[in-house]
Structure formats: structure tokens, C-alpha cells
Amino acid sequence: MDTETKLDILMSLAADDHEGRPGSDVVLPPRLRNMRKAGALRPFNLRDVRVGSSGPKAKLFRILMTNACSFNCHYCPMRRDRELPRTLLKPQEMVRIFLHVLARGWASGLFITTGIPAHPVKVMDDLITVLELLRERHAFRGYIHVKIVPGAETAQVDRITALANRVSVNLEAPCGDSLTAIAPEKRIETTLVALRRAQQRVVEGRAEEREGRPRDALLPQGAAGLTTQFVVGATPDTDHTIMGKTVELYAAGGVHHTHFSAFRPIRDTPLENARGAPPLREHRLYQADHLLRDYRFAYEELVFGADGNLPLAHDPKVAWALAHPEQFPLDAFTASYSALLRVPGIGPLSARRLVEQRRASTVRGLSDLQKLGVAITRAQGFLAWKGKRLGAERWKEQLSLWDVEEAQTLGMRNDVFEFSPGTFR
């Protein structure tokens, strides 16, 4: 059965206890009649995601509880003033649909996001009802990731974080003025109250586990951490500012990762004629984020251009290496794990293998390093082996992949879109 067919079945299930039955001749209640018309904003999709930092990918069922919203954020396809077929799933419907997905093995985990059609407290009550039904009535022990909306009450943040494996609280912009410019009804302080409370609950839950409390799959206490999102390029905020805020959030603990969503101008919104952000900028932010989380880089070591953004023409690790010629070539035979991690083309796995196996007589040079996982074409200009340089060419010559102008527009056509990927986080 293809995904489309599965999703059609699921949509028909939403009518189950109303005027129709799953299958043919389904009559959906009025608030669901636009489900098939809602196009890219339709309420379900199935996604492969890696739930932990390693391990196999899991299939996640994503539900958009509603695409109706009482807010009017300038960048958002679901904003109040935009003509859009609206739909709304009730908590019991979402639960029934997800149980159907589980029973057929189409996914093993759930991600719930939503617009804010009513008071945020009511929206949070509905989300909590979904999680309570799944955990308490149906004993669902699997992965749930749920969005917390700005304006949630403290007790609601506590309850939903206790029930979920992961929660997200989307900041959208790194500072109050820029958030208000693109989302006039939002206040960063309100979002930060929810975010910091969720962070605190995750940190406390982890501390309790370290002290011996066994993990309860029905009350995982947000153990998989928190996520947030920034819309990149909709405001004048630079990558320097965005990464600075990201680092501040990481320092307080409990945040698993940050999403960076390149701004796309959406049809029939106040920003329809604004210029979209290059997807490559989003990619560079993710790379810089990986340097902080997985490669032991400090924020102060990231290299930003004069405009405050990460260079587009080469990745942040290469930018750092170019800014530190005194560190290279690095002798891969003697260098520490931390030093190896800083070489373009060497990741945590290949650095670990190198340290463990480089003394073996079978490791003699470039092709053997490749077998250990080193990306030779990128790394060789930065490496030596037993005192002998491995790459004949200087590293600068390896790096002229794109000129800057090309990099700025790479992947970005001046299109106007109907939705943006960030809508579903």
C-alpha cells in the first residue's frame, strides 16, 4: 500500500464515529471536509526520523492537529488572515487514527504539532488529552514528540513534558524585536517562559534518572530533550546572533537540538514579496550546530563573515581550518582525538577508529585512512602521516567549490510557496 493510500484511509477514519464509516461513502463532519483540499497542509504524514543521536531510523506519524490559527504571523501559511481550507482534529480522533497506524505497523512513534485556533490554554488541554489517552488508556509506551505553544500554563508544560519523550517550543527569532516584526502578536518573553519551564523539567527528569529513578515509558519526562526552531532570513538577525541564542539555550541544558528553517515567502502573506533565504544558509547553520554539539567546538571559534553570517562558500569546519593555518598539516599518526575531530573530512567515528587502529602495521597511508572512514578528498590537504604531508595541493585549492555569489543563490529560486517545512515543527 503506498503512502497516499494509507493517508486516505486515515483521513476517512477521522469520520468514524460521526456521520460515516471508514472506507467509501464517508461523510466527514464540516470541520474535516477540507482535509483533502488542504494540499501540503493536510493533517497527516509519515516520516523516517532518527529518534536518538545514533541508532536506526524510526517511522514517525506526524499529525497537524489543526491548521487554523488565531495568530497572524507574517511568515506563516496558517496565519489568521490567509485564505486556506481549515481543518481540526479532535483529541479522540487523533488517538483513534494513531492507534490504527500502530496496529498496521505504518509507524511506531508520533509527532503532534498544531496551529493555535483558540486560547493557548485550550490548545494545550487538547494536546494533553491526546497524550493522556495514549499513555493511560491505551498504554502506548512508544515515542511521542509534541509541540508546546506559547502561552501554555506552567502546570500544562509540566504535564505534557512528563508524558512526552520530546517537546518542542519554537522561538522563531532570537530576540524580541525581530520576533515582533514578523509575529506582531507574539512576545518572546511568553515563549521563553514555556521553553525554560520545559527545559527545567527535562533537566530535573534526567537528574532523577541519574540518581536511580528507572525510566518509565509511560511517563518519560521529556528524556529525549527539547527542540526549538528559528526562521532564518525572515528577520535581519545574523547567523552570529542566531547561533549565540542557540548556545545560550544549550548551556541551560535539556535542549537536544535546534532547527533552522530557511525563510520561504508564502503566497498571500505580508512577506510574499520578501526574498527567501538560501537553503545553503540553513545548511551552514546546521553544520555549525553540529560542530558545537558533536565536534567540541566553542561558539567563539565559529568563523563568521563581516556581515555576521557563516560563509556560504565553504562549510564552518573548513572556515575554521582556513582561519587556523598554524594547526595544519596535522599528523594523523600522533594527533589527539580532539585535534583529529577538527580536520575537515574526519568525523567522530573516523577519528575514534584512527586513534584505535593507527598503530597497526596495516595502516600505512592515505588509502588505509580512507578505509577507516576519513573523507580523503577533503582531509588530505590538512593531514600528514609520520611527518610526511599527505596532500600535494594546498587546502585552499580544494575549496573553491563555489564562488560566493553562486553560493548565496544556490538552491534558491525566487519562488513563492504555499507552505514552509518549518510549519510542521
Ligand code: SF4
Ligand atoms: S507561526 Fe504558529 S502561531 Fe503563528 S500563525 Fe503560524 S501557526 Fe499560528
